[in-house]
Amino acid sequence: MKHAKFVSFTEVGARTAARAAALLPDFLTERYARTVDPSLSGTSLSRFAQQAMVDCDLIVFVGAAGIAVRAVAPYLAGKAYDPAVIVIDEAGRFVIPVLSGHLGGANELAERLADGLGAQAVVTTATDGRDVFAVDNWARDNGCAVLDPPQIKHVSGALLRGETVGVRSGFPVDGRLPAHISLNADAESGFVIGFDTKAVPFAHTLHLVPRIVYAGIGCRRGMDADKIESAVQEALEAAGVPREAVCGAASIDIKKDEPGLLLFCQTHGLALTTFSAEALRQAAGDFTPSAFVAETVGVDNVCERAAVCAAGGGRLLCRKTARDGVTVALAARDFRVRFDG
Template sequence: MKHAKFVSFTAVGAQTARKAAALLPEFLTERYARTVDPSLSGTQLSRFAQQAMVDCDLIVFVGAAGIAVRAVAPYLAGKAFDPAVLVIDEAGRFVIPVLSGHLGGANALAQRLADGLGAQAVITTATDARAAFAVDTWAAAHDCTVVDPANIKYVSGALLRGETVGLRSDFPVEGRLPAQVTLDGTPESGFYIGFDIKAAPFAHTLHLMPRVVFLGIGCRKGTGAQTIEQAALAALDAAGVPWTAVRGVASIDVKQNEPGLLRFCEAYSLPLTVFSAETLRALPGDFTPSDFVARTVGVDNVCERAAVCAAAGGVLLCRKTAGDGVTIALAQQDWRADFDEKQLEDGNCEPHNDGN
């Protein structure tokens, strides 16, 4: 679950923060009313901001924009790392995204909160102000990692100058391409969608990597996180898949409390989805069988079947590799570079995650 912190400075602001937080049920929200709650009277806003910039996906200041800017400025880490930061005036009339408007989703969240509060969203990013295609917004909406965020400026700059930018994709492209985006020719700037971070179809290439790969993992009881990590690294390297393409980890339900597996997932911030032996057995397909595994957990293969289950029936990129008590397989869910406008309006498309 995403994490949000709201901070307000007056009694009226505290009420606005309460209303705004209620509009974000998918967030784990914390509210800090600094002049209302006596326990906060001795705390420093700078310390609050420092911690929130590290552990939050969203920070909302209900008060003056200047307070927010001064609070977060010392802790900015970069476009790819900073959380969404919003400012709402205490009366709830305006909602202003001040940081991570595209990659962090601040612009979309500002519009959503404004709609819920009956307020006005104040969007200042150039591509939004001029209704131009924003490649980083598209990437965030389709769960693509922006590998080299510094190159966003080349694509956005070209679009704002009225120039055409290129698109190259290792995945199927669907929908009507935005204006000024072309699959033909070789414009100076463009974006590439795929796993090859060395691909350079344009002089200025922005790399977008879909997070569509699932690690299926089976392990002997007591296997350490480091051993699992080494096996995962080897499998990914052999398949030519970067870590940034990994969406999650899958296994059988008897491993859901395995300490080493849980520590591995926590270290890489990867969700663990588990399936019952019955669900894994029912999955159609050609999998590498093991009589020993079948006798032990009730299904002839864990890693391959779990990976494919998590990937909603996707294709195996790497069959079972085994060593040091760990089995690893990789599966990729079906994914398309979809430019359908309705899908962009609806927001993120979550992967199948039918755990048992």
């Protein structure tokens, strides 16, 4: 679940913060009413902002925009890393996304909060104001990692000037492309959707990596997280898949409490999905069998079958690789590039 922190500075603001927080049931919300809660008197707003910028997906300041800007400014890390930051005036009349409008979803969240509060969302990003295709919005909505955020400005700038922007895709493209986006144009700026992060077909190339790959992992009991890390990295390199494409890990259910595997997943923010031996046996495909594994855990292959199961029957990108008592396979779920036109 995503994490949001609300901070207010007056009694009126505290009531507005409470109303706004109630509009986000899909977030774990915390409210800090600095003039209402005696326990917050004397605490540092700067320290609050520093921590919130690291551990939150959304920060909402209910008060003056200047306070929010000064509080978060020292801790800005970059377009791909900063959380969404929104300002609401204490009376709840205006909702203003001030940071990470697209990648962090601040613009969309501002519209949502404004609707619930009966307020006016004040969205200032140029692509939204002129109804121009926003590549970072598309990346977020389609589960793609953005590898080189500074290139976003070149793509967006070209579109705002009415220039053609190129796109190259390693996946099938469905539907009509947005205005001024071309699959064939020899454009100065463009974006690449796929796993080939070394491809540079444009002078200004933005890489978007679909997060659709699952790492199936088998390991001996008590395996260190660093050895799992090395084995996964070796499989990724063998398959030519960037780490940013990995969206989850999978294994057999007897490994659901394996400390090293859990630590590996926690380090990379990956959910671990486990399957019973019976479920793994039902996986469709051609897998690398092992009599020893079958005798030990009840199924002839863990890593390949687990990866395919987690990917919803997706295709294997990398068959079983073994390193220091760890086996890894990679599978990708089906992905197609779709635009609204």
